[in-house]
Amino acid sequence: MVGQAYDTKNSISATNPTKKVGLSPDSIINLDQGDPTIFESYWRKMGDKCTTKISGTDCMSYFSDVGNLCWFLEPQLSDAIKGLHRTVCNAVTEDRYMVVGTGSTQLFQAALYALSSPSGNESISVVCAAPYYSSYKEETEFLQSGLYKWAGDASAFDKDGPYIEVVTSPNNPDGAIREAVVNREEGKLIHDLAYYWPQYTPITCPADYDIMLFTFSKSTGHAGSRIGWALVKDKVVARKMTKFIEVSSIGVSKESQLRAAKILGVLIENCKHFGTADSNSFFGYSQGLMTKRWEKLRDVVKNSQIFSLPKYPKEWCNFTGKYTESHPGFAWLKCKEETDFEILLRSQKILTRGGERFGVGRQYVRISLLSQEEAFNLFLERLSAIKGQGIISDENPL
Amino acid sequence: MVGQAYDTKNSISATNPTKKVGLSPDSIINLDQGDPTIFESYWRKMGDKCTTKISGTDCMSYFSDVGNLCWFLEPQLSDAIKGLHRTVCNAVTEDRYMVVGTGSTQLFQAALYALSSPSGNESISVVCAAPYYSSYKEETEFLQSGLYKWAGDASAFDKDGPYIEVVTSPNNPDGAIREAVVNREEGKLIHDLAYYWPQYTPITCPADYDIMLFTFSKSTGHAGSRIGWALVKDKVVARKMTKFIEVSSIGVSKESQLRAAKILGVLIENCKHFGTADSNSFFGYSQGLMTKRWEKLRDVVKNSQIFSLPKYPKEWCNFTGKYTESHPGFAWLKCKEETDFEILLRSQKILTRGGERFGVGRQYVRISLLSQEEAFNLFLERLSAIKGQGIISDENPL
Incomplete structure (x- = not known):
């Protein structure tokens, strides 16, 4: 899952919350692995209740x-x-x-x-x-x-x-x-x-x-x-x-x-205490986070002309007692243009995993949606800026 | 190293300090694995200094x-x-x-x-x-x-x-x-x-x-x-x-x-604080424990007529600044009589690992010396009771 992590050492904090250096326009965003640091904020709210002591x-x-x-x-x-x-x-x-x-x-x-x-x-x-x-x-x-x-x-x-x-x-x-x-x-x-x-x-x-x-x-x-x-x-x-x-x-x-x-x-x-769908329960909170990220991502994709995402049906969820749709941990993004999509995104300093690794074509990439907020937002910003053929360049691939 | 641990579930606390039930004359003593619970007493002395807190x-x-x-x-x-x-x-x-x-x-x-x-x-x-x-x-x-x-x-x-x-x-x-x-x-x-x-x-x-x-x-x-x-x-x-x-x-x-x-x-x-050979330093303390066990074991073996142990030369130890001899974590015990030594010991409710597993003959067994004190002492007691051919019996092997 981690791929060649040691080759991405310049890609900093997107995947390494222990070394926060802040993201700049030059930062490489590593969304290759599904490092689930998105949920850290919930556990921070829980404070000492989750502290484990081992003698x-x-x-x-x-x-x-x-x-x-x-x-x-x-x-x-x-x-x-x-x-x-x-x-x-x-x-x-x-x-x-x-x-x-x-x-x-x-x-x-x-x-x-x-x-x-x-x-x-x-x-x-x-x-x-x-x-x-x-x-x-x-x-x-x-x-x-x-x-x-x-x-x-x-x-x-x-x-x-x-x-x-x-x-x-x-x-x-x-x-x-x-x-x-x-x-x-x-x-x-x-x-x-x-x-x-x-x-x-x-x-x-x-x-x-x-x-x-x-x-x-x-x-x-x-x-x-x-x-x-x-x-x-x-x-x-x-x-x-x-x-x-x-x-x-x-x-x-x-x-x-x-x-x-x-x-x-x-x-x-x-x-038990908050109810399953309450935002103070872990699943209520984390479902809220995933839903927001998917809404933002779908907005960018809708405006893009060249990208597409899978659609998921609404199903009855026995846990929340509601009709909900899937909000997967990864976006499986397709590029409608003929291109090696992983290389295209890498040229924009976004590291993802290309379709061939998953047994399909190079027009697909898998993108982790579980990164920290800052990395996710910068990813959306960069994705929005890709505007079809013009942007596709073999120059300066990282 | 653990072998078929799940087959030794009746062998109780010798290897499972979390479930102390005390040893009785019927208890099976499991000295097959090198479970190093001998050192627990040192860490207990250190109290809260070793407690790790993880948020x-x-x-x-x-x-x-x-x-x-x-x-x-x-x-x-x-x-x-x-x-x-x-x-x-x-x-x-x-x-x-x-x-x-x-x-x-x-x-x-x-x-x-x-x-x-x-x-x-x-x-x-x-x-x-x-x-x-x-x-x-x-x-x-x-x-x-x-x-x-x-x-x-x-x-x-x-x-x-x-x-x-x-x-x-x-x-x-x-x-x-x-x-x-x-x-x-x-x-x-x-x-x-x-x-x-x-x-x-x-x-x-x-x-x-x-x-x-x-x-x-x-x-x-x-x-x-x-x-x-x-x-x-x-x-x-x-x-x-x-x-x-x-x-x-x-x-x-x-x-x-x-x-x-x-x-x-x-x-x-x-x-640093106690000096390397001091019994308040971990290595001073644990060396003391191992030395005592080896002395007791060598006494039993000396009196046995049928068992033997390797001898180790004294060497200068740079750490303690003394001539010391080895006190290995396992005893490599040889039975001078023609027998499957592992089976002989098993008949005495002592589980060990026989020589064939180590690429040599069945007259050898490996015995962990890292168990808790109670199990070690009971092992010595049972070993002392084995007196040559008379004891070797195929009846009632566990």
Whole structure:
């Protein structure tokens, strides 16, 4: 997801709130990664309620809960996550095994390991409908595993035999609500539900799939904690995912687990106290932020002539009790002119991720809408200034 | 390292200080893993000085330091680690790149990735002299990577071409001070220095190798934090290790990094304040604990007739300014009788790790000496009761 972060060191504070230097007309705005710093203002309002204190002797052991299949999962985090899903009604947690990971990134790889067969003659194909999250390909391919191999766009997949299909809903990069597309008997599914939260999309029903992945990063904005969780129906699969995390990192940071439990506790309490749609509840507040950003962005795009955005239907949201439309964490922007859109935007000092990384054409880019306010506004200003063919220049690309 | 922790759920508190239920004559003592809870008492003495407070808005971003090659490394952790090595004089940090990992376990895998070649026709061999740390084999093999393959005992390795040799010093499981054994031109070395700290072994010189791995678990006993670090000479290697951690988990828990920085800060301060060998300094205290355990263990072994332990020479320790001998975190115990030693001990409700996992014979076991006091004492009691052939029984193995 982060791409070549170290190559963007001159792109400053858009993605690095700890080093605020202020943005100038020369600043590069990095909207390549989905760094969710937009939600920081809500947590600042909560003040000390969210402060986590960890003493020198807390959590020294590798073990969190030796009686649990996922022996490195802190019980208080498990409880908080179940409470969160019960509050939001976005996933079934009853009779599921929970596996915690170093972000849902590690859990995706744990799921590939768990669903593949070490004694198989052939590595299992991994597919996802294009446009697909660019990191799936990279995570599947980087170690040249003999267990699994990336096979690209699920819509074009026609090989017989077992396969793994990743279903991302809402989809990263384009925000679409998705279902599996291959639908063959030997298919195994991983549902990546990182963005299935009220600030991004209407919650139409509790998700109920074999393997569901969620992440603290996208639910509350705490990306630095690297906490993800999987809800898994099958015990053997959950055990193999746990084994993967044991071999790759001997569990998951206890400090992050304790802090995530604390913050989710405050979030759940505020939902009860303020009501789900109230701007003092986290989801009410964050939905308000996302709605405003999408309104501003749609205005700029409407006036542009050359850009377009996906449209999202209004759906009934069980959480807010209202008809709402999706406000995804990324804009999936299309340029109607024949151009390499990522390069065009880079010439305007806006870093995005081009369509080819997602298995489609170069007329698309994915743009993070989760940056801090200043970066978002400067991005809109620069986007407004792009006026069709005249602006497209190969000179001075950064 | 943890093995099948979820299968040992009846082995209770020896490895799980958060669930103290007390040990009874029926309790299974789990000394399979090296869970370093022995040092908890020191950190309890330090009281609030080690408490880390993390507010709801701290460290929300993926990024810690965009100007650094390892962009997810918190600068305060980097500073504390450099301060620690300067204090202990156990490793050269000048002109090195530092890469933080989710334990040194993740960094070992990052190093394999960094030292192998994606375009190579053949996967690179990974070797380590037997007895070798059992997890190296598992970590190298579990994904059936096409980049690298486990080739076993370095002493028996005679294949031409590039290879990776892991040098563990002091060695896990047997505490020996080691150097590379293959010594051919196309070799690349990973030095695992997890136990190169004054409580385990004399610090004879600052280590100065291409890739050096350390871990918070074994230096201070904070295994639950999952913090390791690598000191790397070559920029390209450090960049590839960083890339591995980016793809596998998008960085490392910031909460753990902040807490590790805090605790290392207190440790360094106490070394200055109390003097290195003083029992109020961490290393003075922990060296005292390890020395006592080894004395008690050697007494039992001396009286046993059938067991033996390695001997360690006295060496000058630059840190304490004394001649000291090694007191490793594991006992590498040999049974002189023809038996499967792991099964023999299991019949006495002592869980250990048998020699075959380390590439040698079944007459050896590795026993953690880092458990809590109660478990250690009960272990000694049970070990003393084993009196040669008569005790060896196949009845009632757990």
